[in-house]
Amino acid sequence: MNFYIVDDDPAVPMILRRIIEQNMNNTVVGESSDSTKAFAALAQLNVDIVLIDLLMPGMSGIELINKLRQIRSDLHFIMISQVRDSELRAQAYEAGIEFFIDKPINLIEVKTVTEKVIQSIQMSHKLSNIQSLVSGVSVTDDHQTQQLKNNQKNANFGRSPIPWNCL
Template sequence: MKMYIVEDDDNIINILERIIEDKNLGQIVGKSNDGKKGLEEILLLKPDIVLVDLLMPGMDGISLTRKVKALEPNIQYIMISQVSSKDMIAKAYESGIEYYISKPINAIEVETVIKKVKEKMNMKQKLDTIQSLFSEESNGHEIKSKEKEEIDNYIEGVKQVMRKIGVAGEVGSQDIIDIAKYLIETNQTTSNFTIKELCSRFTDNPKTMEQRIRRTATVGLINLANIGIEDNINEIFVEYSNGLYNFEQVKIEMDYIRGKTKKRGRVNIKKFLDGIVYYGKRL
């Protein structure tokens, strides 16, 4: 995993380098003390992860991230700052920075955050690989190699995720579990189906089932938005706001709750279902 550091304090850079190397967290391919130089080198080196200071001379971390994000959307960002303003951190999240390391630097926090970013990237890579494999095969034949006990464990993991985001008791929770179980048993993703096709496997009224699922997923979105307003570095918020939903939609919902907009956040059901299956298998 290639990493690049943009930080105006050489001592912080040295500390981060030691932690990353000692913990075997990745390979540092470059570093810079100002945003303008960092922008040029990041576009040239194309690292997987950029650790960027929020406040720097020349070009701040938020501006740098926005510029790079427009050209290299797959690069992940970790903000380094001692700024505690929630408004400032919210602006950083809006620019595409999803993870946060506070100053003074703590080795355990650095290791934990970098591992979370790597897990997120691995999840996306696995989902992309699965989708690619099944698009090449004919009609996604069912794969029944998993033992029942393993599948049951995965489904229990799905239920745990639903409890974490506060939707376990919602009317559409069983519908979500049914589809998750089917996807796990057949080793498929939602890319092989329309939502109507998936729901039709369980009911003669797929539209109603889809509406139940959407309402349930929307409750989870609202719950995460409220968590983010209270604490936008909360572990559940950071983990699931971009893993189950589009973070920009979570942010819109946060702004709606704050009274800043009349728009509501929207749910991508396919992303939600694929994400909940992925996290269910991890727990």
């Protein structure tokens, strides 16, 4: 997975990079201490997950997420902050973050949260692949089409095509 880190504290990206890149499948493709520069970079880079500070000079993390959502609906966000204000956290979730990591940075929390987001992305990709495979099925025989519809109907309602009392 490709990560991008946005935080105005220079120590935080350094720590996060070390934690994230311990997994050889993860790469930090960029980092920024400025929201405007991060926006420009994230509009162009191949990024899956953005770790973003809540309170940034100029544009807040929430504002940045809202702007990015307009052009990149594929990005996944993890918010990082020492702010404990429940209203600000609620706004972050409404903007589209998946998890909140508290500062100071905790190794186990970062690993756990990033792994959960990675698993979520991988599951979404698998489901998309399954959907494209299923929608690509063409059945020409009317009997087969009806049988497929009946099976789907029974699966949707949790009923067996064979009545239980006949078993």
